[in-house]
Amino acid sequence: VAAQEPGFAELTFRLGPLGGTVELLARAAPPRLLLAVSETPPDDVPLPAFERSPEARVTPRAVRVVVLDPGHGGSDPGVISASGLPEKDITLAVALRAKERLEEAQGLRVVLTREQDTFLAPEARAEIANRERPDVFVSIHCNGWFDPGLRGFSVGVPRSEEPDAASELPRWGTRTVRDRRDTETLAEILLREMGERLPIPDRGVRAAAYAELEGAAAPAVHVECGFLSNREDASRLVDPEFQATLGVAIAEGVGAYRHALASGEVDSP
Numbered sequence: 256v257a258a259q260e261p262g263f264a265e266l267t268f269r270l271g272p273l274g275g276t277v278e279l280l281a282r283a284a285p286p287r288l289l290l291a292v293s294e295t296p297p298d299d300v301p302l303p304a305f306e307r308s309p310e311a312r313v314t315p316r317a318v319r320v321v322v323l324d325p326g327h328g329g330s331d332p333g334v335i336s337a338s339g340l341p342e343k344d345i346t347l348a349v350a351l352r353a354k355e356r357l358e359e360a361q362g363l364r365v366v367l368t369r370e371q372d373t374f375l376a377p378e379a380r381a382e383i384a385n386r387e388r389p390d391v392f393v394s395i396h397c398n399g400w401f402d403p404g405l406r407g408f409s410v411g412v413p414r415s416e417e418p419d420a421a422s423e424l425p426r427w428g429t430r431t432v433r434d435r436r437d438t439e440t441l442a443e444i445l446l447r448e449m450g451e452r453l454p455i456p457d458r459g460v461r462a463a464a465y466a467e468l469e470g471a472a473a474p475a476v477h478v479e480c481g482f483l484s485n486r487e488d489a490s491r492l493v494d495p496e497f498q499a500t501l502g503v504a505i506a507e508g509v510g511a512y513r514h515a516l517a518s519g520e521v522d523s524p
């Protein structure tokens with residue numbers, strides 16, 4: 256503890272050499288700070304292929320409202336590329352293009368959690384999303400890792416967890432079977448559609464604890480558009496043309512998911 260005043264305290268942590276990520280998480284009930292140190296990439300758990308039962312009942316459903324969440328913003332730049340361009344600028348450009356495409360080509364209502372360079376806590380993102388009663392929630396990010404060889408895009412889904420009794424937020428573990436199943440379908444379709452349009456490798460659907468998806472009351476995924484810590488990925492990610500391609504790829508993925516639901520290709524548990 257470096258400084259304590261009425262109203263605030265300043266904490267300093269000195270950590271030895273680490274091969275992983277460090278995250279500081281603020282939680283409201285009870286008030287606490289969590290320092291999460293992990294030795295593996297946060298999203299490094301490949302999810303086995305999702306199996307559908309062939310005799311499940313099939314009812315067409317509609318997708319009308321989509322919430323896109325440009326990762327980071329304001330005082331939180333996210334990963335910073337070698338050229339100095341922060342993740343927060345890339346995610347916003349991608350989200351704006353995806354919104355435009357979804358509105359024009361699909362006629363959907365699309366809401367962004369932020370349209371400017373503003374800070375939003377992870378919990379606030381799900382809260383904004385839930386207000387819109389979305390059918391789809393997509394959080395958009397770029398990856399960063401210590402090993403510059405790691406590259407590619409991926410689609411993240413919440414890791415299955417026991418409900419946290421101390422948390423005031425609805426947890427993934429308490430969600431409906433349908434939301435869970437729809438999330439996995441959405442992730443698979445997004446991955447496929449993005450793979451058809453992007454010239455970078457595909458790292459698959461991955462399960463992790465994504466803070467901004469925790470409270471989302473809708474099928475919700477976390478898209479990593481590539482690694483800013485990898486030279487080849489980064490050279491594309493900082494390019495406005497590639498950002499537009501990413502936006503279109505995400506929009507087409509959501510469109511394909513919408514089509515799958517509308518045509519009754521997706522089970523309705």
Ligand SMILES: [Zn+2]
Nearest residue numbers: 326333396397
């Ligand atoms: Zn991010």
